[in-house]
Amino acid sequence: MTYVIAQPCVDLKDLACVEECPVDCIYEGERMLYIHPDECVDCGACEPVCPVEAIFYEDDVPGEWKSYYTANVEFFDDLGSPGGAAKLGAIAKDHALIAALPPQEHEET
Template sequence: MTYVIALPCVDVTDKACMEECPLDCIYEGKRMLYIQPNECTDCGACEPVCPVEAIYFEDDMPEEWRHFTDVNAEFFTTLGDPGGSAKVGPTGRDHPFVSALPPQSDSA
């Protein structure tokens, strides 16, 4: 099991979860952040600092956002297990599902 970032994160620029993550396993896409499921140890440090309540333990994900479990995992298909987002920096890309979403906020 892992933590997953869902729809409320899309087009939000806050990165408090990245700063709080002791394992550096939250990566920056173009429009949202993603948790690398193989690097996450389920510590939960990221969840309480998320200002839009977008982070859920996989088993607690609301039904309407369950597909974000796959979205987060599939984001790393080409990126792999880099061993920390600081090594990678902003990726400049998103999962195709996220890329296809309409803007979610005025800041997009």
């Protein structure tokens, strides 16, 4: 099991979850963040710090965002398991599901 980042993160990328993650398994794509399913240790530290509540335990992803599980997994198909996001920095790509979305608007806080 793993945690999944869903639609509220698209075009926001707050990075609070990245700072909180003890195993450096949250990677930055062009428009959103992705949790590596094999590197995540299911600690849950990322979930409460997400300001838009975009992070869910795999079994708890709301129905309308179930496809984000696949997007998080498939994002790493060509990257494999790099062993930490800090080594790579921002990755100049997104999963096709995310890339196809229109720009997302977020309220200013």
